[in-house]
Amino acid sequence: MDVESEGSSALRLIKQGAEARIYAADFLGRPTIVKERFKKKFRHNVLDDKLRHKRTMQEVRSMHRCRKAGIATPTVFFIDSNDYKIYMEEVQNSITVRDYINSLKEDKESNLRKLAKIIGTILASMHNIQVIHGDLTTSNMLLKKTNDIEIADLVLIDFGLSSISSLAEDKGVDLYVLERAFLSTHPNTEDAFKVILDTYKTFKGSSEALKKLDEVRLRGRKRTMVG
Amino acid sequence: MVTAIGFEGSANKLGIGIIRDGKVLSNVRHTYITPPGQGFQPRDTAKHHRDHILSVLRKALDNADVTPDEIDCVCYTKGPGMGAPLVAVAIVARTVAQLWNKPIVAVNHCIAHIEMGRLVTGADNPTVLYVSGGNTQVIAYLMNRYRIFGETIDIAVGNCLDRFARVLKLSNDPSPGYNIEQMAKRGKKFIELPYTVKGMDVSFSGILSYIEDIAQKKLDGGECTPEDLCFSLQETLFAMLVEITERAMAHCGSNEVLIVGGVGCNERLQQMMREMVEERGATLCATDERYCIDNGAMIAQAGWEMFSSGQVTPFNETWCTQRYRTDEVLVTWRDG
Ligand SMILES: Nc1ncnc2c1ncn2[C@@H]1O[C@H](COP(=O)(O)OP(=O)(O)O)[C@@H](O)[C@H]1O
Numbered sequence A: 001m002d003v004e005s006e007g008s009s010a011l012r013l014i015k016q017g018a019e020a021r022i023y024a025a026d027f028l029g030r031p032t033i034v035k036e037r038f039k040k041k042f043r044h045n046v047l048d049d050k051l052r053h054k055r056t057m058q059e060v061r062s063m064h065r066c067r068k069a070g071i072a073t074p075t076v077f078f079i080d081s082n083d084y085k086i087y088m089e090e091v092q093n094s095i096t097v098r099d100y101i102n103s104l105k106e107d108k109e110s111n112l113r114k115l116a117k118i119i120g121t122i123l124a125s126m127h128n129i130q131v132i133h134g135d136l137t138t139s140n141m142l143l144k145k146t147n148d149i150e151i152a153d154l155v156l157i158d159f160g161l162s163s164i165s166s167l168a169e170d171k172g173v174d175l176y177v178l179e180r181a182f183l184s185t186h187p188n189t190e191d192a193f194k195v196i197l198d199t200y201k202t203f204k205g206s207s208e209a210l211k212k213l214d215e216v217r218l219r220g221r222k223r224t225m226v227g
Numbered sequence B: 001m002v003t004a005i006g007f008e009g010s011a012n013k014l015g016i017g018i019i020r021d022g023k024v025l026s027n028v029r030h031t032y033i034t035p036p037g038q039g040f041q042p043r044d045t046a047k048h049h050r051d052h053i054l055s056v057l058r059k060a061l062d063n064a065d066v067t068p069d070e071i072d073c074v075c076y077t078k079g080p081g082m083g084a085p086l087v088a089v090a091i092v093a094r095t096v097a098q099l100w101n102k103p104i105v106a107v108n109h110c111i112a113h114i115e116m117g118r119l120v121t122g123a124d125n126p127t128v129l130y131v132s133g134g135n136t137q138v139i140a141y142l143m144n145r146y147r148i149f150g151e152t153i154d155i156a157v158g159n160c161l162d163r164f165a166r167v168l169k170l171s172n173d174p175s176p177g178y179n180i181e182q183m184a185k186r187g188k189k190f191i192e193l194p195y196t197v198k199g200m201d202v203s204f205s206g207i208l209s210y211i212e213d214i215a216q217k218k219l220d221g222g223e224c225t226p227e228d229l230c231f232s233l234q235e236t237l238f239a240m241l242v243e244i245t246e247r248a249m250a251h252c253g254s255n256e257v258l259i260v261g262g263v264g265c266n267e268r269l270q271q272m273m274r275e276m277v278e279e280r281g282a283t284l285c286a287t288d289e290r291y292c293i294d295n296g297a298m299i300a301q302a303g304w305e306m307f308s309s310g311q312v313t314p315f316n317e318t319w320c321t322q323r324y325r326t327d328e329v330l331v332t333w334r335d336g
C-alpha cells in the first residue's frame, strides 16, 4: 500500500541514530516515529542489503515478542519492507535513560538505584522469553517520565541487533555489552550497575547467564594485547 | 621548552623518537620481519630489539641534532605488549635515564597512539578507532579517562588479518596487512562471511575460523581467487569496525573520528570510514602513515604531555606489564 496517500503525513527528519534515520510523522492520526535503515554506502551492496533486511525483520519480531510478555516497547504500525522502514508508536515526551542519568542532581543515588532495579527487572524478563537485545545501552532505553518512575515507564527500543536464544552465553554477552556501555558512558556508577545485576539475579535462570558474564569478562582480561 | 625521547618496542617494531613541544625532531624505526607463514615470537623479537636498539638510538639523536643534556625526560612503553620485547627496550630507557640523570615517564602504548593522532591531526575530542595487531577498541574521552565504548570480545582485527595472511603464505614485508590490502584491490567476487557485531563490540574469531575453513576448498574448486578472499575479508571486517564507530558516535554525540594503530594505514578502511562520516556530516581526521604504525615519537608525545602536567614515574616503578588497559590511565593533561 502507498502509505503516504493512505493517511500518513510527510516524514520530518528528527535525528540520525546509530544506523537509522529517525523521522516524525503522523500515521492514521497517531504520533509516529519512522525508523529508516537507509543504504550505507560504505558497506558492500550484498552485505548492506542482507543486514538491513535482517535487522528490520528482527527488530519488529523482537518488539512484538517483548510486548506480548508485557515488556514496554513501541507498538509497530506498519513495515515498509522495500525501504526498510518501520512505522511505530512515538513514545511521547520521552528522554533516553542516558540523558536522564546525566540530568540527575539531587537524590542522584536513590534515583539511580530505583532506575537500576527497573532495568534489572526488565532485562530478566526479556531474557526469560529468550530475547537477546544485542545493543543494550542507555541510548536505547526511553523513559516516559522522570518523576517517580515505575517499570511501565521504561521503554526498550532499537532491537535491530536482537536475536532469539536460550543460551546462557548469549545472555551473558548481552549483559557484558550493557556493562561496558553503561560504565563508560556514566563514570562512577559501578554501584548502580551492581544493583542492575543484583536485581537480575533474583529471577530464575539468571545464574547461568551471570556465570557466563564472568567468563566473558575474564576472557577480556586474559586477552593478549600485542601490537 | 620540553624535549622528550620515547622508546617503543612492545611488538615487532623497535622505535625511538624525539619530540620538542609538539615538533617531531626524529623518529627512527627498525622492524623485525619474519619469513612468510610465520608470526613473531617474543624471544626472537626481544633479540632483534637488543641487537638494534643502540644504533637506532644513535640515529634518533643524530637526526634530531640533540645531545642528551638537551633532553628533559625519557619515556618508554610500559605496556601493553609482549613481555620480553617490552623489557628489552625498557632496560635501555632506564639505563640512559640514569646515565643522563633524567626523569622517567612510563607510557601506555594505546594512549600514545591517541595522543600522537591528536597532535598530528589537531583533532580536539574525537571518537577514536584504535586498530592494530593486538587491539581493537572504540574510545572516547570522558572525565579524565579514555573510556572504551566498544572492543573486540576475542581477537584483534590486525591479528585476524595477519593470521589469514599466514594461511595464504603472504609475505610479512612490509607487513602482512599491507599485502592483504594489495591483494584485496584486485578482488572482485564477494564471498559472504559471518558478521558479528554486538552493540559497540565485535567478534572476529568466528570469521577467521570460517574463512580458514573454506579457503582451501574454494580455491581448489576454482570458486574464487585468493584476491577475492582478501577482498571479502576486508569488506566484512571493516564494515563491522565502521559500524561500531558510528554507533559510538551516535551514542556519545560526537562529530569527529580519528583512526589510529597499524591497521589504520589501510586505505580501504579509511575510505569506508570517510563515507560513513560524510554521510553523518561529521569529519574524519586525516591519518598519517608515519605515526599509525608503532613508533618512538608517539611514546615521546604521550610522555611529553604527562611530564608537562607534572607526572614522573619513580625509578622503582619503571616496570613493564603485558596487560595495561587504556582506561586504567588517569589523564592529567586534558580538561575534565
Ligand atoms: N518510538 C520512539 N519514540 C520516541 N523516540 C524514539 C523512538 N524510536 C527511536 N527514538 C529516538 O531515536 C533514537 C534512535 O533510535 P534507534 O531505534 O535507537 O535507532 P538507531 O539504531 O539508529 O540507534 C533513539 O535514541 C530515540 O531518541
Ligand SMILES: [Mg+2]
Binding pocket: A017, A018, A139, A140, A158
Ligand atoms: Mg539506538
